[in-house]
Amino acid sequence: xxxxxxxxxxxxxxxxxxxxxxxxxxxxxxxxxxxxxxxxxxxxxxxxxxxxxxxxxxxxxxxxxxxxxxxxxxxxxxxxxxxxxxxxxxxxxxxxxxxxxxxxxxxxxxxxxxxxxxxxxxxxxxxxxxxxxxxxxxxxxxxxxxxxxxxxxxxxxxxxxxxxxxxxxxxxxxxxxxxxxxxxxxxxxxxxxxxxxxxxxxxxxxxxxxxxxxxxxxxxxxxxxxxxxxxxxxxxxxxxxxxxxxxxxxxxxxxxxxxxxxxxxxxxxxxxxxxxxxxx
Amino acid sequence: xxxxxxxxxxxxxxxxxxxxxxxxxxxxxxxxxxxxxxxxxxxxxxxxxxxxxxxxxxxxxxxxxxxxxxxxxxxxxxxxxxxxxxxxxxxxxxxxxxxxxxxxxxxxxxxxxxxxxxxxxxxxxxxxxxxxxxxxxxxxxxxxxxxxxxxx
Numbered sequence: 001x002x003x004x005x006x007x008x009x010x011x012x013x014x015x016x017x018x019x020x021x022x023x024x025x026x027x028x029x030x031x032x033x034x035x036x037x038x039x040x041x042x043x044x045x046x047x048x049x050x051x052x053x054x055x056x057x058x059x060x061x062x063x064x065x066x067x068x069x070x071x072x073x074x075x076x077x078x079x080x081x082x083x084x085x086x087x088x089x090x091x092x093x094x095x096x097x098x099x100x101x102x103x104x105x106x107x108x109x110x111x112x113x114x115x116x117x118x119x120x121x122x123x124x125x126x127x128x129x130x131x132x133x134x135x136x137x138x139x140x141x142x143x144x145x146x147x148x149x150x151x152x153x154x155x156x157x158x159x160x161x162x163x164x165x166x167x168x169x170x171x172x173x174x175x176x177x178x179x180x181x182x183x184x185x186x187x188x189x190x191x192x193x194x195x196x197x198x199x200x201x202x203x204x205x206x207x208x209x210x211x212x213x214x215x216x217x218x219x220x221x222x223x224x225x226x227x228x229x230x231x232x233x234x235x236x237x238x239x240x241x242x243x244x245x246x247x248x249x250x251x252x253x254x255x256x257x258x259x260x261x262x263x264x265x266x267x268x269x270x271x272x273x274x275x276x277x278x279x280x
Numbered sequence: 281x282x283x284x285x286x287x288x289x290x291x292x293x294x295x296x297x298x299x300x301x302x303x304x305x306x307x308x309x310x311x312x313x314x315x316x317x318x319x320x321x322x323x324x325x326x327x328x329x330x331x332x333x334x335x336x337x338x339x340x341x342x343x344x345x346x347x348x349x350x351x352x353x354x355x356x357x358x359x360x361x362x363x364x365x366x367x368x369x370x371x372x373x374x375x376x377x378x379x380x381x382x383x384x385x386x387x388x389x390x391x392x393x394x395x396x397x398x399x400x401x402x403x404x405x406x407x408x409x410x411x412x413x414x415x416x417x418x419x420x421x422x423x424x425x426x427x428x429x430x431x432x
Contacts, residue, residue, distance in 0.1 A: 210356035
């Protein structure tokens with residue numbers, strides 16, 4: 001409950017002007033009778049005292065959409081991915097299912113990504129692993145980062161880990177990338193001259209106009225954003241923030257965004273995978 | 281630059297933008313302690329316009345971070361920066377101008393508040409905003425004039 005109080009503190013200062021309805025009141029995320037933890041205790045050296053899922057910063061209406069898979073608009077994409085999963089493609093004429101069996105064979109994968117990949121010589125995100133399989137196993141054309149197919153498939157595979165704690169490995173060769181991501185996180189950019197940390201570390205829980213600032217955790221991606229009317233990737237969200245501070249965004253799939261994804265994932269270690277989450 | 285700004289005739293003030301003669305360019309703003317005593321345009325701003333720029337999401341967008349009772353008709357006031365009730369009593373116009381132009385000169389590097397009249401020394405500015413400032417000199421003056429009216 002201590003956590004709830006600190007989230008609310010910002011709201012209470014300007015209680016007469018801000019929308020109290022948006023302030024989190026400690027609701028629990030329950031899907032299909034299963035409670036999914038939306039807070040976690042960070043490691044001792046973590047810059048935050050508490051880890052809080054973005055779900056907790058949303059309105060009751062938005063929260064409800066994620067609590068019922070029939071209401072969650074992302075499940076249209078899940079069904080699409082299930083079709084793709086069974087459909088043979090490429091020179092091999094094999095489907096995902098032919099090699100991997102049921103998608104639930106990937107249970108736990110989402111919690112470990114990004115993960116160092118020797119062949120790629122860099123950390124692999126879910127998108128990169130899917131495309132590597134499409135190219136090398138199926139002999140088919142890779143998907144674009146933000147394509148409907150990629151969003152659907154990352155949602156389906158991520159869903160298999162829903163409720164499991166984020167547990168990426170941060171030591172070994174990925175450590176340099178996490179470090180680079182950390183530098184990006186604290187580097188001010190754009191005409192507004194802001195870093196990720198200015199909003200998501202220093203001001204989470206505060207309202208920025210009509211938006212309730214979250215910690216910018218990425219445990220629910222790909223996310224169905226009501227603003228987008230569809231699913232979007234982690235890198236699309238990063239780009240959105242950079243656009244808002246009038247910075248020149250990095251490209252989806254760029255080394256910078258891979259590094260930032262690795263670092264931001266490491267900041268949410270212990271939070272539950274919520275894929276596919278719903279946000280406003 | 282300061283001297284020129286002081287002597288410039290009001291006739292040129294209808295045109296905004298840093299390229300206009302007589303307007304203090306972003307790189308030439310003189311901070312005296314935590315204040316900018318001289319008008320960027322050489323003229324007094326229009327508080328009614330300043331109130332518009334203050335609320336406008338593409339310009340000041342000040343409400344994104346600051347609550348302001350004087351704009352009660354606007355929904356959703358931010359909670360990032362201080363409440364602006366009585367800000368015209370707290371600071372002089374010269375101090376308000378310094379805060380709007382570049383608050384880091386007043387509050388230090390750590391502040392989240394953007395510099396509204398600065399175009400250089402920034403990192404990875406989007407191409408369409410390169411070399412630009414968030415507000416024109418005239419808009420800064422209008423907002424300063426407006427903030428000065430916020431008295432208890």
